[in-house]
Amino acid sequence: MSDLVLAGLNLALYGMGFVFVFLLLLVGLTILMSTLVRRFSPTIAVAQRQNSNGQKPGGARRSSSKVEAPSLDQDQGRLIAVVSAAIKQHRSGLD
Amino acid sequence: MSDLVLAGLNLALYGMGFVFVFLLLLVGLTILMSTLVRRFSPTIAVAQRQNSNGQKPGGARRSSSKVEAPSLDQDQGRLIAVVSAAIKQHRSGLD
């Protein structure tokens, strides 16, 4: 077998080994992480799970920071304004 | 007092002075501008104010240029949908 192919075998051996070691470690860490999360915050986890069914979590956890605020609040505000105006106009037409 | 601190005091003095002068000038110019606008275009200003409550000003002043067209229609459509829904809901409440 030539040097080139040997280099390839070498690469494959170490490479594949590394990939497996990495993902085995990741399995372990993930299980550890999930266990800790589930042990130390069972109620919170449940609450959040429900939350994520009921509504988009982003909605509840939305930041109120400067950059974020305008785009949503304003839209919301504009919609409300439009709806209010429409209702008002409609009412005035009824009177 | 060292030169460094003196430089700092200097900087603070001129800097703060400049900021105040600038914003005082801005107060003056803003009042002047608003006065001129309100004197020379009272009706337009009122019309636009009403306009900006009733509907998005962009709607009325919207450019009809080539590049612009596509995005707007959707917004308009959404607004109309919202207004229609609001009116409908309102009506159903009356019946």
Add this chain to the structure above:
Amino acid sequence: MSDLVLAGLNLALYGMGFVFVFLLLLVGLTILMSTLVRRFSPTIAVAQRQNSNGQKPGGARRSSSKVEAPSLDQDQGRLIAVVSAAIKQHRSGLD
């Protein structure tokens, strides 16, 4: 007439000629292309034409690739799945 103006006339002559030749060729190729399309795929063309009236063609022809999938396809797919399941369930309840 000076060299400069001669150069301009030259440019105009060749330029305008080229533009006309190009667009004449394009007229020819376009007619040829349309004729071929209409001859060899009349039904498909009709179907697609109806389609493009009835609904956005993007909807039907949407790619199912990785990057695209999450945003539209899945939604679409999920909707279809849900609707199908509902119809199925409804039918099975009737039998």
Add this chain to the structure above:
Amino acid sequence: MNQLVELWQSTGLYQIEADQFLMLVISGLLLYLAISKKFEPLLLLPIGFGGLLANIPGVDIAVGQGILAQFYAIGLQTTIFPLLIFLGVGAMTDFGPLLANPKTLLLGAAAQFGIFATVIGALLLSDLGLFEFSVRQAAAIGIIGGADGPTAIYVAGILAPELLGAIAVAAYSYMALVPLIQPPIMRALTTEKERRIEMTQLRAVSQREKILFPLVLLVLVGLVIPSAAPLLGMFCLGNLMKESGVVDRLSKTAQNALINIVTIMLGLAVGSKLVADQFLVPETLGIMALGIVAFSIGTASGVLMAKVMNAFSTNKVNPLIGAAGVSAVPMAARVANKLGIEANPHNFLLMHAMGPNVAGVIGSAVAAGVLIQIVG
């Protein structure tokens, strides 16, 4: 106290010169036209604002490491910005009316005569000693007659960057003035009877034809006039993304976020050329004058071409739609429609005029390719 003097000497008020002040007024005028008169505001607003920034004395914004100078270097010197605009415009273009009536392509060809007549005109002015336009500059000025903003910016950036500011301002201003410039010419060259001609309804065009057309166009460009391939290539890609229906998310981004981002930066980059020493030169007056001549000749030759076609064909076209061949999508088509309705209330020319209108975009891009090929 020294520091106070220094600060005072650093103010714009101390440093401003008459020509900078004049440029600020001109930039303000562009903003006024963009906002109050709705003159192509998508471009003229950022261009005008860029002009304001470029003429603030005492700070490098349009030169050196200033942000406008950087936008210019990143997007205009590289030609990336106008090409990305063309991508987005392609994704917004519907070739349907053109495919339903391909011979209207010839109207888009005829209207480009405005470009070449203006090149001759610019060189004549040089010959008369009024200006000193080189052949490259004359070609860049002529392209204003293409009535197509990104094409004009692309060509001027390659052939005569020193005139870019004036050319872009002229191109967008006159595009906005199309509803004023074109009607008298169109009325003068047509009879009432011609304006009343009703055209037969356009046939339906299949999606397959719409998918194949940008490819046919690209192949033809590649074989015949490769120098037009960057411009028309990006245009065709945008159109193919739209018509193929398989990459909707890319097409939508090209029509929205991407073209908008590039438009802002392009406008500012063009605005960086509105500095006094480049814009306040006699050439600018010549460019403004030649620009309106270019638009007028283009309009006229489009209309006349339609009349010539009618002389050789039984399936008459309304010559008004010839004026739409100058590009200026969709304004020129609307003008044709308006004059058609004036002459005959049942005459809806809008869709018929969209054919020559998009043909005018192709025609100008081909003319741009020829100019770059010959004098570039």
Add this chain to the structure above:
Amino acid sequence: MNQLVELWQSTGLYQIEADQFLMLVISGLLLYLAISKKFEPLLLLPIGFGGLLANIPGVDIAVGQGILAQFYAIGLQTTIFPLLIFLGVGAMTDFGPLLANPKTLLLGAAAQFGIFATVIGALLLSDLGLFEFSVRQAAAIGIIGGADGPTAIYVAGILAPELLGAIAVAAYSYMALVPLIQPPIMRALTTEKERRIEMTQLRAVSQREKILFPLVLLVLVGLVIPSAAPLLGMFCLGNLMKESGVVDRLSKTAQNALINIVTIMLGLAVGSKLVADQFLVPETLGIMALGIVAFSIGTASGVLMAKVMNAFSTNKVNPLIGAAGVSAVPMAARVANKLGIEANPHNFLLMHAMGPNVAGVIGSAVAAGVLIQIVG
């Protein structure tokens, strides 16, 4: 076997040093604050994550050709990123409350005293031999008192890029802490009676005034303090795009896709400065300490200015809104509103506080211009 050793030696575990580990912990803390405490997450999340990436041993991410280093070179060294953020912030800003009550601009001026007091403080610390801040560095640190993220990043990038990481972290952290920092100071400096002052409803402001204001502001900046023109120019352009109503699609993109893209890259670029040898220096502690002093003094001087104004005017302002003059839009205005309601349930200060709040943005940018002009 050699290869295995080599691979092991290439791992982060083998190469990590204590200070890198500490930086990973600090970056993790920033992420915790961003996600769990919602401390300015739009910036602190990418900054914190960038800090994690920057401190992974054995790979070039924040240096050389690494992607964070490239973002830094593309957007921070060129000042393009903070300026584009300012464009978007301008397009989100409503000057209506300010135009309805222009004298609140003075509150935005007073609150900038936090900046200059901190400059003196930093130089005093140097004088005492505790730190070795140069005048440029002191100016860059002072700007934290502007309570305005992009302004701080812009100034630090120009005057003291070596302190950029610490300054950005301090600025955004303290902006998030405004609801904790400001109330005690506001309560200490006002009487219950003052906090109960109700303000008259703001007049309606016409669209024309809103369109003209950014132009008036830009002209004044150009004439008086050109070095603030890049920052305030982009800010005014964004606002003009919004208020003019003729380029809605550009305004929307500036407020969404563009600012979001730039925010991600800006955050990562700032994160690239959270490398151990630049961040784990005594100066960082000094910066954190000075930063909170800056915020506090700014808050206090805003409140005191409002009281001074009341002494000279019959149309009283509630001094709580003076605290909003530090910027930190819209958090500071909300804090003022909250304390107002506490004192008087019918007291809605939010819109009144938005005036000094946006004035604070202008004030900090002017202060930034002065600092760059004098020490830059």
Add this chain to the structure above:
Amino acid sequence: MNQLVELWQSTGLYQIEADQFLMLVISGLLLYLAISKKFEPLLLLPIGFGGLLANIPGVDIAVGQGILAQFYAIGLQTTIFPLLIFLGVGAMTDFGPLLANPKTLLLGAAAQFGIFATVIGALLLSDLGLFEFSVRQAAAIGIIGGADGPTAIYVAGILAPELLGAIAVAAYSYMALVPLIQPPIMRALTTEKERRIEMTQLRAVSQREKILFPLVLLVLVGLVIPSAAPLLGMFCLGNLMKESGVVDRLSKTAQNALINIVTIMLGLAVGSKLVADQFLVPETLGIMALGIVAFSIGTASGVLMAKVMNAFSTNKVNPLIGAAGVSAVPMAARVANKLGIEANPHNFLLMHAMGPNVAGVIGSAVAAGVLIQIVG
């Protein structure tokens, strides 16, 4: 007359050479596959169109200052484009199924054997004298077996840019062919009984776990294989932006405007490598052949790994989901689902297969890091 000859000589028709024509046909074929067969159109449409542009004779589009060459220099040489794509993909990825059943990560590990087997294969072909692949080139070819487009482009750009065109085309073509390539292999390696295995429903995963997972992953990458940190770092950042829920606007932009803009430019940049002298070489055939081998071996090893896991565990997995470990999200998971339903109409494997599917993305990125570490 001379000018006419010159113009004729400038046409593409005059200048075109046989191999350019062949490349135009190949590019057209890619477009056909993208549009009519919906083969990964988001990438293959711009790549194919870029190929057309790159092979137009007589104009610099893919070389020199051409726009495709500029996109290549801006985004591929710098690795910025594939990393931004990874950011967006991360923001679209749901690790829920993986977190519910972490041992499916091992399936994502096993499937990477396709990568390394192909490296050996490429070097064997060199050894036999059929090709002359260097070790770096062999590694870049192997990564096709990762079934992950941006990873393949990232690695090829670093290790063997001269093969980038062929590798990208092979990767995306075979990803599109997954529904044809995988089923026969999956059927051959499993019994009917195995394919009928039903899996227990996945547990609900809390948001907190989803937030912590990308951080755990990043820390592990940093400690173990730093060279994979740029790729997986951007991936984890995107995922954290999505799952944290505090920066929704950034996450949405990363998933839409940003990834779309980058996809268009990335596709065109890859297309610039479809020039005749780089693509029409024997190596391209070798790459296409090795690529399909890589996919097949990856599929097989994923399936076999599932069977090995079943031998050691009572909680059986359906071996079909092992095939999803090659990546190719979400196509490979759908294929597994389809074969599962064929064998047992009550067998819904889709969510179960999403675990190994996203594990395959992580696995390939780790493999990429190892390859870059060892041979880079």
